[in-house]
Amino acid sequence: MNKIYPAASLAGGLLFLVGCQSTLPTALSVTVANPQSGSSLSQVIDLPLAQPLPMQQNLRANDNSRIELLDNDGDNLAEAARLQTSLAAGQSKTIRFSHDPRYQLPTLTHAELSTRVGGKWHGSDYIAGYFGFETVESYDTPPQATDHSYNLRYEGPGWENDQIGYRLYLDWRNAIDVFGKKNSAIVLPQVGLDGYESYHHMSDWGQDLLKVGSALGVGALGRLDNGKVMHFQDHRTMHYQLLENGHLSSAFEVDYKDWKVADKVIDVDTRYRINAGDAATTIEVNTSKPVDNLVTGLVKHPNTVQLQQQDQHWGYIARYGKQSLAGDDDELGFALFYQLDQVAGLQQGEHDDLVLFKPSSKTISYQILSAWPQLKGGINNQQDFEKLLNDKLQALEHPLQLQ
Secondary structure: OOOOOOOOOOOOOOEOOOOEOOEOOOEEEEEEEOOOOOOOOOEEEEEEEEEEEEOOOOEEEOOOOEEEEEOOOOOOEEEEEEEEEOOOOOOEEEEEEEEOOOOOOOOOEEEEOEEEEEEEEEOOEEEEEEEEEEEOOEEEOOOOOOOOOOOEHHHOOEEEEOOOEEEEOOOOOOOEEEEEEOOOOOOHHHOOOOOOOHHHOOOOOEEEOOOOOOOOEEEEEEEEEOOEEEOOOOOOEEEEEEEEEOOOEEEEEEEEEEEEEOOEEEEEEEEEEEEOOOOEEEEEEEEOOOOOOEEEEEEOOOOEEEEEEEOOOEEEEEEEEOOOOOOOOOOEEEEEEEEHHHEEEEEEOOOEEEEEEOOOOOOEEEEEEEEOOOOOOOOOOHHHHHHHHHHHHHHHHOOOEEO
């Protein structure tokens, strides 16, 4: 796809690449600095090019960094680039990229929605004699669709990177679930092709991990009505649109019209983005008018530890423990990172740890993160998870800068 959804920004940042239009230079370079209080976690940032460059993905770095050229207008010339890199706090480095025809940038992210085909609607059920699916870039949820209508492969959009996967129920529940992955391979295009049960059981790639129930899952939206979290029980339309499937970042949006809770009706636009090397997903929310009852949250299960922390600009709430569907002793951690100036407070709901947003006419942005010990090379225990959370918090507070 040519449409680009920005991954991040660096204040005042320019990617200093030397080249001429229509001719690929022999080398490109950019110098990046990590603040003294920064994090060594991988970060993905979007940067403009000094001049347009021919599109190709055979640029190899002199370290473990990756770069993806971005074509915003479909003219086969890149106007921007996406950089994935990491370095120790307080350090700086110059990254040099050279053309290597033997190198192919790996695909480390993916987003998709697949509709079921070959059947017919019978009331609120989609009935088909076999499991056939078609992946689509745009989709409007039929008005008769509800939970477990089985009209969508694994019930909604899925997105993943080399560390974790997620899915959003594209119906009134509007909850976010977690796909645990054992390795870095892209797996979602093969998940659920044989029905709606197999991904609930362990396979070579992993499985669906989270029991959501009546909760928001991990970071979905809801609205409070007399203290009760309302999902999208009353809305007019729900529209999905794929925005981008890139090597280093994938994104989609879901728009909701006429979401009614009590006597207030609003439209909501939500955008989801996942980057390579980062177990988090960025969620951006715009409402047609400010409301004082918009919340997000994390499902709370028994036998879990609640974690929370705040810094100058960002904070997080998290849960860790035996809350995985992969077995009674299987552990799972998930978290929600929020911006302090956008949040009115933290609350306890019946099923969720809640974050209440302030009424806003601007974009509300937050992140969700999940981690599973069965991922090869990932966390092993609660201590590792807490370190990951604090490292992520420092990356949000003190992102990479250009020199």
